[in-house]
Amino acid sequence: MRRTRILTAVLALAAGLLAGTPPALAAESPAPTALAADTYTWKNARIDGGGFVPGIVFNRTEKNLAYARTDIGGAYRWQEATKTWTPLLDSVGWADWGHTGVVSLASDPVAPDKVYAAVGTYTNSWDPTNGAVLRSSNRGASWQKTDLPFKLGGNMPGRGMGERLAVDPNKDSVLYLGAPSGKGLWRSTDSGVTWSQVTNFPNVGTYVQDPSDTSGYASDNQGIVWVTFDESTGTSGNATRTVYVGVADTANSVYRSTDAGATWSRVAGQPTGYLAHKGVLDAKNGYLYLAYSDKGGPYDGGKGQVWRYATASGSWTNISPVAEADTYYGFSGLTVDRQHPGTVMATAYSSWWPETQIFRSTDSGSTWTKAWDYTSYPNRSNRYTMDVSSSPWLTFGANPQPPEQTPKLGWMTESLEIDPFNSDRMMYGTGATLYGTENLTKWDSGGTFTVKPMVQGLEETAVNDLASPPSGAPLLSALGDIGGFRHTDLTKVPSMMFTSPTFTSTTSLDFAESNPSTVVRTGDLDSGPHIAFSTDNGANWFAGSDPSGVSGGGTVAAAADGGRFVWSPAGTGVQYTTGFGSSWSASSGIPAGAVVEADRVDAKTFYGFKSGKFYVSSDGGATFTASAATGLPAGDSVRFKALPGTKGDVWLAGGASDGAYGLWHSTDGGASFTKLSGVEQADTIGFGKAATGASYQTLFTSAKIGGVRGIFRSTDKGATWTRINDDAHQWGWTGGAITGDPRVYGRVYVSTNGRGVVYGDTSDTGGGGGGGDGGGGTDPTPTGACAVTYKITNQWADGFQADVQLSNTGTSAWSSWSLGWSFTNGQRISSLWNADFTQSGTAVTAKNVAWNANVAAGSSVAFGFTGSWSGTNARPASFTLGGQTCAVG
Numbered sequence: 078m079r080r081t082r083i084l085t086a087v088l089a090l091a092a093g094l095l096a097g098t099p100p101a102l103a104a105e106s107p108a109p110t111a112l113a114a115d116t117y118t119w120k121n122a123r124i125d126g127g128g129f130v131p132g133i134v135f136n137r138t139e140k141n142l143a144y145a146r147t148d149i150g151g152a153y154r155w156q157e158a159t160k161t162w163t164p165l166l167d168s169v170g171w172a173d174w175g176h177t178g179v180v181s182l183a184s185d186p187v188a189p190d191k192v193y194a195a196v197g198t199y200t201n202s203w204d205p206t207n208g209a210v211l212r213s214s215n216r217g218a219s220w221q222k223t224d225l226p227f228k229l230g231g232n233m234p235g236r237g238m239g240e241r242l243a244v245d246p247n248k249d250s251v252l253y254l255g256a257p258s259g260k261g262l263w264r265s266t267d268s269g270v271t272w273s274q275v276t277n278f279p280n281v282g283t284y285v286q287d288p289s290d291t292s293g294y295a296s297d298n299q300g301i302v303w304v305t306f307d308e309s310t311g312t313s314g315n316a317t318r319t320v321y322v323g324v325a326d327t328a329n330s331v332y333r334s335t336d337a338g339a340t341w342s343r344v345a346g347q348p349t350g351y352l353a354h355k356g357v358l359d360a361k362n363g364y365l366y367l368a369y370s371d372k373g374g375p376y377d378g379g380k381g382q383v384w385r386y387a388t389a390s391g392s393w394t395n396i397s398p399v400a401e402a403d404t405y406y407g408f409s410g411l412t413v414d415r416q417h418p419g420t421v422m423a424t425a426y427s428s429w430w431p432e433t434q435i436f437r438s439t440d441s442g443s444t445w446t447k448a449w450d451y452t453s454y455p456n457r458s459n460r461y462t463m464d465v466s467s468s469p470w471l472t473f474g475a476n477p478q479p480p481e482q483t484p485k486l487g488w489m490t491e492s493l494e495i496d497p498f499n500s501d502r503m504m505y506g507t508g509a510t511l512y513g514t515e516n517l518t519k520w521d522s523g524g525t526f527t528v529k530p531m532v533q534g535l536e537e538t539a540v541n542d543l544a545s546p547p548s549g550a551p552l553l554s555a556l557g558d559i560g561g562f563r564h565t566d567l568t569k570v571p572s573m574m575f576t577s578p579t580f581t582s583t584t585s586l587d588f589a590e591s592n593p594s595t596v597v598r599t600g601d602l603d604s605g606p607h608i609a610f611s612t613d614n615g616a617n618w619f620a621g622s623d624p625s626g627v628s629g630g631g632t633v634a635a636a637a638d639g640g641r642f643v644w645s646p647a648g649t650g651v652q653y654t655t656g657f658g659s660s661w662s663a664s665s666g667i668p669a670g671a672v673v674e675a676d677r678v679d680a681k682t683f684y685g686f687k688s689g690k691f692y693v694s695s696d697g698g699a700t701f702t703a704s705a706a707t708g709l710p711a712g713d714s715v716r717f718k719a720l721p722g723t724k725g726d727v728w729l730a731g732g733a734s735d736g737a738y739g740l741w742h743s744t745d746g747g748a749s750f751t752k753l754s755g756v757e758q759a760d761t762i763g764f765g766k767a768a769t770g771a772s773y774q775t776l777f778t779s780a781k782i783g784g785v786r787g788i789f790r791s792t793d794k795g796a797t798w799t800r801i802n803d804d805a806h807q808w809g810w811t812g813g814a815i816t817g818d819p820r821v822y823g824r825v826y827v828s829t830n831g832r833g834v835v836y837g838d839t840s841d842t843g844g845g846g847g848g849g850d851g852g853g854g855t856d857p858t859p860t861g862a863c864a865v866t867y868k869i870t871n872q873w874a875d876g877f878q879a880d881v882q883l884s885n886t887g888t889s890a891w892s893s894w895s896l897g898w899s900f901t902n903g904q905r906i907s908s909l910w911n912a913d914f915t916q917s918g919t920a921v922t923a924k925n926v927a928w929n930a931n932v933a934a935g936s937s938v939a940f941g942f943t944g945s946w947s948g949t950n951a952r953p954a955s956f957t958l959g960g961q962t963c964a965v966g
Contacts, residue, residue, distance in 0.1 A: 925938070
């Protein structure tokens with residue numbers, strides 16, 4: 078699974094759960110202007126993992142102190158009491174989003190409270206900022222930062238090699254950092270506060286993955302990739318004499334200093350033709366182990382070897398677990414059992430098929446055993462069992478043929494570490510999760526050890542789109558690399574990602590506003606359809622057909638009633654269809670690549686945006702007409718949405734710092750837009766349940782307002798804004814998507830690029846809620862008739878879900894409404910959305926909220942609820958509105 082994720086906004090602009098006190102990055106500039114703020118509680122919608130874990134670091138002197146680094150999603154600290162991970166870099170802000178990529182971590186063995194992180198995501202132009210070294214004296218609870226004069230690449234090729242950052246185990250004020258891009262070896266002698274280049278280090282590296290890549294991504298010199306100290310050559314308080322350094326150079330991969338870095342030389346007799354991904358030293362037995370690959374990884378690698386270097390004699394021994402001719406992968410994931418240093422393990426990190434391999438030796442590499450082996454091909458015998466019950470989606474819904482198995486043992490296994498205090502515990506990273514075992518030594522006794530996800534709290538997905546329907550599941554997500562999920566419970570890991578088809582990345586999703594059971598998603602797939610539909614709110618899916626020329630997901634919009642769809646895929650122009658995409662027709666009047674959205678009321682109205690122009694279709698997407706609106710952002714870094722409940726009410730966010738940038742509002746279906754003067758920059762817009770007494774749905778945006786970047790909420794149609802995040806909760810880049818929850822006042826779902834789906838709940842109890850008797854206007858005195866459709870949509874042993882549709886069958890509009898009924902079997906409502914409610918005994922009253930108070934003649938409004946029942950669950954016999962009895966359908 079490729080993890081080369083690039084921010085949507087990068088190309089336009091530059092061309093967990095939380096536990097305890099949140100970490101914060103120490104400010105090194107004046108504090109921003111204060112804004113009105115609300116206290117929010119922030120959590121992750123649990124997915125558990127979802128991305129590449131290229132590094133795991135155990136502290137060598139304190140038990141149970143461990144860290145993990147991710148390529149774009151920050152760093153984490155292990156919590157032994159709960160067996161969970163705590164995020165440490167959520168304080169990274171918008172301007173420094175690249176610092177969520179962690180290229181290396183170092184835990185101080187002398188003073189375990191100290192930890193260091195080398196951060197930066199890309200070494201090319203995609204990342205506008207240089208790299209930095211972060212230092213903490215409280216295990217990552219807070220940080221101080223030293224900016225570097227070069228970039229670092231936490232999400233660049235070669236990121237699984239390492240660790241590039243290392244603390245001298247005898248004199249911990251000394252640190253080394255290996256740099257990419259030909260910047261050489263760097264050293265700090267004051268605990269990471271200042272850094273200087275080791276100018277006499279002889280080799281800055283030569284290896285690049287693809288010299289022809291003009292973007293600079295694959296053509297960058299991977300540089301200096303690891304630093305290892307021989308602690309036996311120093312004494313406490315004095316710098317370690319012997320230091321080994323790994324260089325990305327297939328002819329000269331290992332260098333050494335024997336005088337504490339004063340001079341350096343190439344280690345004689347070393348193997349050539351390979352890159353040393355890891356260099357792990359066993360000081361007790363005097364061995365330096367090296368895992369080699371012919372490529373830099375973490376995806377590629379076709380040949381490899383493992384070598385042992387005797388530090389006293391200088392002799393080299395090839396201890397490869399298999400003959401070079403039999404490898405189709407490179408080696409990495411190298412570790413030594415510190416309790417039994419003769420025990421060594423390594424991984425076949427680039428064995429994609431049938432899956433990774435793990436090798437183990439208990440005699441310093443003289444002989445090896447494998448985690449799995451063939452009996453008679455394609456049948457296998459495994460030394461392990463897999464238990465993914467805590468993250469069942471790790472099977473990927475697959476049913477492979479032997480020798481493949483599901484769930485896989487892993488892929489991209491560049492990191493593997495045995496706990497230095499516990500020979501039975503091992504952790505290793507994959508392209509999708511972090512696995513571990515706590516009975517590893519059963520490997521040696523002939524038993525089977527159990528591999529489980531050890532990843533709770535580590536949330537590493539990149540989020541492309543979010544939706545919170547008014548009924549059904551509260552959250553649907555479109556994710557990079559693992560497709561997306563339907564969350565029926567935000568605190569639990571969903572059983573499976575979206576399948577049938579399973580996209581590598583989902584780029585866009587939408588639901589029909591008045592029929593939320595109908596959902597559509599589009600995404601990327603190497604071969605197969607790029608669009609899928611659901612008629613049960615995303616629980617099950619079926620593939621649609623692709624128009625000719627489609628090469629990627631693009632964006633998609635569902636009509637308000639679910640009867641038609643408009644799709645703007647990659648590779649071809651905008652298309653429309655009725656039904657579920659069995660055939661498509663080209664839309665006219667709108668350019669290819671436009672972002673498309675649907676009006677949330679009128680089923681035939683769709684909208685588009687491309688290069689500063691807004692487009693409108695009133696015939697179901699067949700034809701679009703360019704709006705006369707001017708002053709909109711000229712680029713394509715724009716996201717817009719239509720407001721539920723009101724035809725033609727559109728909000729548009731986006732732009733760039735060198736042109737129009739902000740938030741615009743249209744009340745005439747995009748014919749004209751008004752820019753909100755108080756919003757300096759905005760990148761997303763979403764809607765949620767209105768506050769009690771408010772006349773408009775709640776707005777949410779990732780924006781810059783009052784000189785401050787943050788997540789903001791408005792309950793008065795954008796007249797005033799409240800910042801709802803804080804400096805400890807920023808998550809780098811949050812410009813992908815945002816949505817409020819139509820059922821829970823104040824709840825907001827925020828996209829991140831590597832920290833998963835973050836959601837926040839307000840402490841403002843006066844703003845409104847899912848139940849209670851607040852708000853919604855005065856009781857109506859409607860004229861004319863009304864009709865009610867009451868439908869039980871789901872029922873289980875002691876609970877049920879129901880949808881109610883109230884129609885105005887009279888001749889005059891309602892400005893507010895209040896619907897009453899009585900349950901006949903003692904049912905009790907537990908939560909209700911799209912309305913406020915009260916229940917006294919069997920009597921229930923549901924009142925409009927601000928945004929759905931107006932119901933035109935011939936129109937309808939809908940709400941839903943969950944409740945409890947026992948014995949019988951009969952529907953109510955009658956409904957009343959303003960003293961009138963409604964027809965019941």
